[in-house]
Amino acid sequence: MKFISLSGNACKPCNAIKFKSTLVMLDCALDTTTSMAFLPLPLVHSNHLSSLPNWTPKDVKDPQLENEFKECCGRVFIDSAPEFCIPETSTINLKHVDVILISNYQSMLALPYITERTEFKGIVYATEPTLQIATQYMEEIVKYIERTPKSKQASLWKKNYKHIPLVVNVDTAHNSKPILWQQMYSTKEFNNSLAKVKVIGFSEQIDIFGSLHAQPMSAGYCIGSCNWTISSNHEKIVYLSNSSTLTTHPKPMDHIPLRNADVLILNNLSQTPHVNPDSMLGEFCINIGKALQIGGNVLIPCYSSGVIYDLFECLALHLEQSGHLSVPMYFVSPVAEHSLAYSNILAEWLTSNKQSRVYIPEEPFPHAALVRGGRLKHFKSISLDSFNTEFKTPCIVFTGHPSLRFGDVVHLIELWGNSSNNLIVFTEPDFPYMEALAPYQPLQMRVVYCPIDTSLNFSQANKLLRDLRPKNLIIPQCYTTPPPFLKHRTDLVIDCEATIFSYKRNNVIKLPLKRSFERIDIDSDLASNLLPVQVRPGVSIATVTGSLLAKDNKFKLQVLSKSQIHELSSESPTHTLPPVHYTWGSIDLQLFMSLLSKAGIYDAVIDQNSNGCVVHIRSHETVVEMEENSTTIICDSNSIRLLLRDMISECLKRV
Structure with missing residues (x-):
């Protein structure tokens, strides 16, 4: 399994996982904090904003830059329509993304950038409230910006952003380079994007091309918010994002299905963990x-x-x-x-x-x-x-x-x-x-x-993780150390017994989750002919011969057709028909000696040793070595060797 981080902001997540030949994107949040670097868009003419002086970087001699910045009380702002930090679109080929799973409406605002401006052809799943409220969020922000259009667009600053003391630190780990920032999408783009979303209810199971199954579970954070379980027949992955154990207005968090995951991905904890x-x-x-x-x-x-x-x-x-x-x-x-x-x-x-x-x-x-x-x-x-x-x-x-x-x-x-x-x-x-x-x-x-963030804080998250008991935990790197403004609070970190993997933007993590088994359905006609044999109390086995059909990542064992039996029974060197029975167990020495006597062989002598025993047949210059896990016949005569092989087979149990 691979984990790919497409956003470095733990509270605006967008990640992907690749497992069983399936590429799943988890959320596509839009980092709007980059808009802080821009000048406000007033509804009407603003004397204050229009009177702000221009600013030019001292170390860059480009007269065209002078018209791109305004200064206010020692702070520098870009005089242009706001731009936003979108998820990485170059780390993975988005046309290979099979599905996007959305956890809440706040983690959906970058969807139009992916569905309308890339080659994405997959499916998007979200709950009904998530889709409807995300529509309101997108409509609101688009109308805010469209009704106050900027007559000019600043872009030269992106080549020299390191020399500009912006309000936003663009060199932080969670921000992409400004060259990748984009302006807000249009009304047409977000409507087309949301038309591609399929609605799903809590605990409803969706099939991802037969390889995986995904289920949304109530997260308790906001109306329609959910956590996701992504499972195969033998592996389980949990995506835990924006959850709350507090009693507010959304449906309470359902954490029981999240237990005992092979991999748990955690993000979107409280941004103000030090306040109640x-x-x-x-x-x-x-x-x-x-x-x-x-x-x-x-x-x-x-x-x-x-x-x-x-x-x-x-x-x-x-x-x-x-x-x-x-x-x-x-x-x-x-x-x-x-x-x-x-x-x-x-x-x-x-x-x-x-x-x-x-x-x-x-x-x-x-x-x-x-x-x-x-x-x-x-x-x-x-x-x-x-x-x-x-x-x-x-x-x-x-x-x-x-x-x-x-x-x-x-x-x-x-x-x-x-x-x-x-x-x-x-x-x-x-x-x-x-x-x-x-x-x-x-x-x-x-x-x-008065910041009000009902998401899990570190104490609540650590308590929850002790109950969920994941084997491997993936968290943003910022969760491994206390927040910069509270460095003395060593309790504001994730502390878990699981194996922890931390990530930053653009990281790719290989996880110790490999496919070990697959589930196979057996045709009813084939199953009715199985004859189980008890090998020890409570354990029975049976041999099965059939044709394996693989379709849509699902496997089915069917009865061999007559044409298949004929082909396998032919003398083709590449095809053989499996034996009807398989032998197992320990050789019954007394029965073996009796069979030798019936075949007219009376000079067999048994020598016991530490590994088992050796049977010498002097009249045919033959030795049969019997050990715990193997039997070897040493003989020059092919007819005697085949005779002894059949005798040994009779002395073993069959299944």
């Missing part, structure tokens, strides 16, 4: 309450699905208890309406508590009631007349994108950034918040960082 999501949720509500008390507005950069549903629920309750019931909450996104509506028709993918509400009948999530009551209002954009009509302050606005490089959040930061009464709260751990705010400085509005 519950305590962060409490701080989130408290800080918002304080801002509202002084008449400030609250801005929450967020994704359009996932944790946002829990934020709505907890914040609405907190506002009610703290006397801020009249403060409106706005959810602004091109897919806001779809996100709110779709989440309430996914009862079978939620916890049993939320499932039970459907039968009352009530919506699984309380945000439906908040919308009906007017406390939560949703809009496609802040530029709409309907938003301006409903808008009042102080208020709370949930909008995207969390990178702060595109979306309605760009305009709202400029609108509210000059007042210290206003507050921006970061809950998504994907982007370092100080770097996200860098192009907006100087900024007066207060900043609070």
